[in-house]
Amino acid sequence: MKELKSPILVVGGGIGGLAVAFVLAGMxxxxxxxxxxxxxxxxxxxxxxxxxxxxxxxxxxxRAELERCxxxxxxxxxxxxxxxxxxxxxxxxxxxVERFGNPYLVVHRADLLQLLLxxxxxxxxxxxxxxxxxxxxxxxxxxxxxxxxxxxxxxGAALIGADGLRSVVRKKIVGDGDPPPPRLVxxxxxxxxxxxxxxxxxxxxxxxxxxxxxFVHYPLRRGELFNLVATFEPDYDLDPTAIGxxxxxxxKPYLDFSPGVKxxxxxxxxxxxxxxxxxxxxxxWSDGRIVLLGDSAHPMLQYMAQGACQALEDVVQLGxxxxxxxxxxxxxxxxxxxxxxxxxxxxxxxxxxxxDVCQAGPVLSQVRKTYFDxxxxxxxxxxxxxxxxxxxxxx
Numbered sequence: 051m052k053e054l055k056s057p058i059l060v061v062g063g064g065i066g067g068l069a070v071a072f073v074l075a076g077m078x079x080x081x082x083x084x085x086x087x088x089x090x091x092x093x094x095x096x097x098x099x100x101x102x103x104x105x106x107x108x109x110x111x112x113r114a115e116l117e118r119c120x121x122x123x124x125x126x127x128x129x130x131x132x133x134x135x136x137x138x139x140x141x142x143x144x145x146x147v148e149r150f151g152n153p154y155l156v157v158h159r160a161d162l163l164q165l166l167l168x169x170x171x172x173x174x175x176x177x178x179x180x181x182x183x184x185x186x187x188x189x190x191x192x193x194x195x196x197x198x199x200x201x202x203x204x205x206g207a208a209l210i211g212a213d214g215l216r217s218v219v220r221k222k223i224v225g226d227g228d229p230p231p232p233r234l235v236x237x238x239x240x241x242x243x244x245x246x247x248x249x250x251x252x253x254x255x256x257x258x259x260x261x262x263x264x265f266v267h268y269p270l271r272r273g274e275l276f277n278l279v280a281t282f283e284p285d286y287d288l289d290p291t292a293i294g295x296x297x298x299x300x301x302k303p304y305l306d307f308s309p310g311v312k313x314x315x316x317x318x319x320x321x322x323x324x325x326x327x328x329x330x331x332x333x334x335w336s337d338g339r340i341v342l343l344g345d346s347a348h349p350m351l352q353y354m355a356q357g358a359c360q361a362l363e364d365v366v367q368l369g370x371x372x373x374x375x376x377x378x379x380x381x382x383x384x385x386x387x388x389x390x391x392x393x394x395x396x397x398x399x400x401x402x403x404x405x406d407v408c409q410a411g412p413v414l415s416q417v418r419k420t421y422f423d424x425x426x427x428x429x430x431x432x433x434x435x436x437x438x439x440x441x442x443x444x445x
Contacts, residue, residue, distance in 0.1 A: 056193055057082045057177075058379075059206035061184050061219055063090045065097075065159075066344030066361035067212035068166035073110055073369040075175040077376065082204065083170070084182035084196065086213075090167050092159040095238040096270050096277035098255065101152035101438045103359030106366045108152070115165040120155040121269045123254045128408070128422075130415060131260035134308040137415075138422040139254075140430060149431050150438040156255060156277070158240065158270045162358070184213070187222040187340065194339050208339040208379045210368075212361075215329070217346035223337045229349065232288045232325035234405075236352075237280045237300050239318045243269070246276045246317075250310050258311050261411045263303035265311050278318050280304070281326070281352070283409065288325050295323035326351060328402070331395030335387035338380050342387075343368065348394035353404035354437070356397045364390055397437070 058074055060067045063085030071081040099107070099120070107116050126140040140146075142154045170176045186197040187209065194209040211219025215229050243251070255268040263282035270277050282303035297320050304315055328349045335342045344361035367389050371382040410418055422430075 056080075056205060056207045059084065059194060059196060059204060059209045060212060061187075061196065061209065062212035062214060062217075062344075062346070063087070063178070063180070064092065064212060064214065064344070064361075065162060065166060065358050066365060067210070068163065068170050069110060069362060069365040070210055070212065070343060070368060071176050072112075072166065072169045072173065073365055074372065075170070075173040076111070077369070077373055078175070079372075079376070080175050080177075082177045082179065082206065084179045084184060084198075084204070086181070086183040088181050090163065090178065090180060092163045095159060095240045095279060096268060097157050097159045097162055097358045098268075098355035099155045099157060100355065100359055101147075101150035101154060101440075103356075103362050104152040104155055105440060106359065106362035109366050110362070110369075112165060112169060115169070116155065116157065116162070119161040119165065119271060120157040121271070121273060122153055122155055123268055125254040126154070127252075127254050127256045128418075129256060129258050130419070131258040131263070131265065131304070131307045131311060134258075134310065135419075137259070137419040138430075141427060145427070146431070150435075151440045154255075156268050156270060158275065158277075161271060184218045187211075187219055189222075189338055189340055208341075208383070210341055210343055211346045212343045214345045215327070215349045217342065219340065220342055220346045223340060223342060224332055224334055226329065226332070229327050229329050232290055232327040233283065234281050234326040234351070235284050235288065235299070236324040236326055237295060237318050237320060237322075238324065239278045240270060241276045241278060241317050243274055243276055247313070250314055251276065257408060258307065259408050259410065259415065260304070260307055262409050263307075264408045265304065265307070265315070267314065278314060280315060280318060281409075290325050293322055293324070295320040299323070328398060331391070331398050333387075333391050335391060336380075336383040339383070341368070341383035347387075347390075348398055350394075350398045351401040351405060353401040353408055354397055356401065356437070360394050360397055363393075400437075 057080035060071050060083045071083050074081050128137045183199040188195040196204045258265040266279040335347045343364045368386045371386040375382050
């Protein structure tokens with residue numbers, strides 16, 4: 051490999067940013083990661099990793115570390131939030147693994163970040179920086195430069211923007227302004243297993259579905275923890291800065307839900323809430339020596355459980371392209387973007403569609419149940435093959 055004269059810079063120390071730093075360092079590149087938060091940490095709860103996400107971590111070389119802290123659910127279940135009747139229970143056991151080549155795993159977001167952080171910390175080629183707020187991005191013929199809020203700068207051979215929904219790097223490349231107003235409110239909590247009544251605990255990923263609201267739960271960290279996620283479309287305008295929640299705000303959309311749901315909702319922390327949105331898919335992810343990755347390129351709603359998976363797929367594809375032309379990162383970045391933008395756009399669109407499927411009203415919920423009652427498991431697996439099956443993942 052022809053050695054670059056200066057390091058590759060990565061803005062954003064989340065799942066995508068740390069994973070791409072680890073992969074590039076494994077090729078012999080020096081990498082500097084800049085995270086604006088004071089620490090490398092993930093705020094949130096669980097992450098669902100479909101077979102494609104597990105496959106990506108396997109290719110990155112961190113599959114064993116993942117399996118040591120993950121939980122393997124036996125099924126994905128969608129349950130009517132009012133009647134508590136299951137619309138579908140999709141097996142995730144042997145037949146699922148045989149069909150897609152890898153299991154479906156769930157992991158605490160903090161555990162996933164920690165295993166990536168440990169991997170990066172073990173490389174002498176990776177420099178990890180916190181408290182580094184990027185305010186401007188520049189590019190010249192021989193490299194890139196970052197300007198920080200404290201007045202300092204950093205130069206490098208190239209730049210990867212993995213800085214999320216409100217990406218500063220995206221503003222440089224795409225220039226599409228702030229993200230659209232949030233559509234959904236989310237409350238998340240991770241609870242110790244011993245706080246969950248036995249009759250309400252489930253080993254599966256369960257979604258309780260209702261009108262303009264859903265509630266998801268599943269185990270984490272080998273079953274020691276229990277993940278609770280309430281998502282709803284509010285009947286009031288959302289202020290993205292109003293992150294403080296309340297018990298009344300949380301419970302209102304679930305007043306007619308099953309008693310078990312309301313019992314679990316009482317365990318959810320209401321001190322913080324998230325307001326969720328996405329962006330329109332775009333084709334332009336790269337500009338010379340600068341490229342986007344993960345949520346900075348394709349922020350998506352959570353309804354395909356693919357945010358982390360698609361970021362990890364990005365990392366794998368970017369690694370392949372850089373490996374094929376390590377001294378010509380501009381070409382590598384361009385090929386990577388071309389290979390990825392249509393697939394991620396399809397996932398973004400599917401996630402938008404599934405909001406209505408998962409938060410269906412009375413009639414549409416009957417349509418949903420009728421479809422799943424008639425569809426054999428093999429057919430549903432076929433419907434998911436474009437997302438989960440190994441092979442050509444460009445679309």
